[in-house]
Amino acid sequence: MTKELFLALADFDEDFVLETLKTRLEGGESPLSLLKELQKGMTLVGERYGKEYYLSDLMLSADLFNRSMGILMPFLSAEEGDFIGRILIGTPKGDIHDLGKNIFASLARGNGFEVLDLGVNVPVETFVEKIIEFKPDILGFSSLITPAFTPMKEVMDILSARNLRASLKVIVGGGVVTATVKEFIGADGFTTDAMDGLNQCKTFVGAG
Ligand code: B12
Structure with missing residues (x-):
């Protein structure tokens, strides 16, 4: 066998x-x-x-x-779609896992999204600065370890305090992510699967 x-x-x-x-x-x-x-x-x-x-x-x-x-x-990533939106993605402070993030980023690029990937171990302030600069439709966190949950919540709290949250959809992906994590940080979606994440993102920008 x-x-x-x-x-x-x-x-x-x-x-x-x-x-x-x-x-x-x-x-x-x-x-x-x-x-x-x-x-x-x-x-x-x-x-x-x-x-x-x-x-x-x-x-x-x-x-x-x-x-x-x-x-x-x-x-x-063979398919090249028409432009449908912008995603800013990164792995938060304390976490250096990036295999899944890179896959999702490639899949999203191949399906019409412009993706700005901030990499791993991204400080809270960097997320906020880059959101102001890049003006994404979607913020995507990739998170594989529990200590990274708090920095994500910190980003979300700053976004709300500066009135930046309402214009953004937020999705969190990664092997250890659950609905509880989504609720904890106040995201709009969560996933443990890149294709499912892509479909959620398409729906967020009205292309689903
Ligand atoms: C490979 C690996 C590593 C590698 C990572 C290499 C790299 N460049 O990424 C290395 C060796 C560096 C590593 C280090 C550590 N690791 Co590690 N690691 C793993 C392991 C085995 C696989 C993770 C992986 O890449 N999976 C494959 C990818 C493709 O799957 P994925 O990440 O889930 O991504 C998919 C989806 O989730 C989705 N997705 C991912 N991100 C995003 C983002 C968005 C926006 C969207 C839409 C979708 C999406 O798309 C992908 C494709 O479908 C996991 C085990 C597990 N169960 O996940 C442990 C695991 C995550 N690690 C763990 C631990 C404890 C550690 C260490 C603390 C170990 C140590 N003692 O130092 C360090 C932490 C270092 C740090 N500060 O981050 C724990 C975390 C436990 C926890 N709950 O906190 C796990 C769960 C292992 C375990 N069972 O204990 N690790």
């Missing part, structure tokens, strides 16, 4: 993962369904972390995931 892709990723079976991706893409499989399998593999790495895996294993998984995305990305 052939090995499952998500298991191969979590076991760091690099040759198998990269070969399987190429073969299945050539066979006409949807890059989005392959992405879902890779994401499942990363979730499994997360579950193994603290048991049999260490920080070095998280780093290994990130490296293999990036190589895999090198193969998938050209297929994911």
Whole structure:
């Protein structure tokens, strides 16, 4: 029996993962369904972390995931849509996870959004300054660790205090995000899936 892709990723079976991706893409499989399998593999790495895996294993998984995305990305961002809106995105202060953010940013760019990506570990004030400068329709936070929830709330509080909140839609994405996080920071949407996030963003700008 052939090995499952998500298991191969979590076991760091690099040759198998990269070969399987190429073969299945050539066979006409949807890059989005392959992405879902890779994401499942990363979730499994997360579950193994603290048991049999260490920080070095998280780093290994990130490296293999990036190589895999090198193969998938050209297929994911192949479509170029008409301009439908602007998204400002970033990973808040204290958090350096960016694999999912980068995927969402590419997907959004390939679907007609102009995206300004502030990167990782973004200070609260930088979010606010760049929102004033770039005037996005949507603010997208990417958040993978719980300590990053408070800085997001701080950004939101400043936006409300300066009357900048009403003209923006806000979405928070990332593997650990739930409806509770959305409520805590006062966002309009949340997601753990880039495609679902893209659909929410399209609806926000009336292009859904
Ligand atoms: C890879 C990884 C790392 C890598 C990150 C490399 C990188 N460049 O990103 C490294 C090694 C750096 C790392 C470090 C740490 N990590 Co880490 N990491 C992971 C792991 C295994 C996978 C995350 C990942 O990339 N998944 C794959 C991507 C594609 O999925 P995703 O991020 O969810 O993104 C998808 C969607 O959510 C969505 N999306 C993402 N962002 C956005 C934004 C918007 C706007 C939208 C619409 C959509 C969207 O689109 C993506 C595609 O569908 C997770 C496990 C997990 N369950 O997630 C732990 C995990 C997130 N890490 C964890 C921890 C604890 C840490 C460390 C504190 C470990 C340590 N002791 O130092 C540090 C924190 C460093 C810091 N200050 O940020 C915990 C967090 C627990 C918590 N609740 O706080 C997790 C959950 C592991 C665990 N089970 O304990 N980590």
